[in-house]
Amino acid sequence: MTQSSANPRDERTGGERREITFDCRFFLGDRPCVWHKASGVLCTCEHYQQIDQRLLIVKLDAMGDVLRTTALLPALAEAHPRAGITWITRRESRALLERNPYVTEILDYGEDALLQLQVRTFDRVINLDAGKTSAALASMANSKQKDGITLDARGCVQPTNAAARKWLEMGVFDDLKRKGTRTYQDIMLEIIGLSGAPHRYVFELSDEERALGRMRLERLGVDLSRPIIGLNTGAGRRWQLKQWREEG
Numbered sequence: 386m387t388q389s390s391a392n393p394r395d396e397r398t399g400g401e402r403r404e405i406t407f408d409c410r411f412f413l414g415d416r417p418c419v420w421h422k423a424s425g426v427l428c429t430c431e432h433y434q435q436i437d438q439r440l441l442i443v444k445l446d447a448m449g450d451v452l453r454t455t456a457l458l459p460a461l462a463e464a465h466p467r468a469g470i471t472w473i474t475r476r477e478s479r480a481l482l483e484r485n486p487y488v489t490e491i492l493d494y495g496e497d498a499l500l501q502l503q504v505r506t507f508d509r510v511i512n513l514d515a516g517k518t519s520a521a522l523a524s525m526a527n528s529k530q531k532d533g534i535t536l537d538a539r540g541c542v543q544p545t546n547a548a549a550r551k552w553l554e555m556g557v558f559d560d561l562k563r564k565g566t567r568t569y570q571d572i573m574l575e576i577i578g579l580s581g582a583p584h585r586y587v588f589e590l591s592d593e594e595r596a597l598g599r600m601r602l603e604r605l606g607v608d609l610s611r612p613i614i615g616l617n618t619g620a621g622r623r624w625q626l627k628q629w630r631e632e633g
Contacts, residue, residue: 403427410434410469410489436489438468439505443512443522444478445494451478452588454513456570458487460582461511468508473498473522484589494522502526513573515542515556532577548575 406428411418420432440461444454451474461470469489472482476493483491492498502525512523512533520536520543534553537543544550552572555562570584590598602609 404429406433406435408436410436435467436469438465438508440465440468440470441507441510441526441528442470442472443510443519443526444472444514445475445519445522446514446516448478448481450514452481452586453569454573455482455485455487455587456584457573457577457579458485458587460574460579460584461577462487463582464579465509471507481588484591485587486589487587494518498522499525511577513552513576515553517542546576548572552576 404427406412409418409428411420411432411434420426420430426432442454444451458470462468470487471490471492472488473492473494474482476495479491479493482488492501502522505527507526507528508530510523510526510528510531512519512531512535514520515534517536517540520534523531523533524535524537531545533545533549534542535545542553544553555565571580574580574582574584599609602613607613
């Protein structure tokens, strides 16, 4: 809710009380917003974007998993066009989200995030990780709608719907995981009720980061005019790279 634009008189200071758009996407609370810093504009300015829903995403572990989960953001933004998205993650993954145009706020997992969860209310909480810490955060968050995995009073992770139950089974039983033919994104979209929605990774780099990356590839002798395929062979012992030999 915004303050009235009538700017009522502040009796304590004797001056007019300025309007504050608490529901603006760019409102930071403890410091000026980016637009006020850039040009001195006041609430409500031409950059005002109203938020009428609050979504929370919990994704803590593995930077690669954090990055691939960003593929859900365009579909979520389509389903909730006036939502502010808060993302709780570990500090080492923060850089992956800082320039993401779909993420309104990033909370580093720790004391600050835990304190805020005790006070705040969200319209929707999404946790797609079966780890107990992530599941506990989802259970702790105050919301009537929770999608994915939560933690019960016994300390056991619990799926919130049938699609999440299938995902949990794949995590518990390796034979089911190996038989899987669907992509991670397809499964996650089903869990949040957006099956079939278009999806793509959302990872924004600064001009400086792009220049450094190009310079490193050129030093390695990579021909940037041709398609480049990257292979990660260090995915851990669970899914080991096996040698194969072409017959004939």
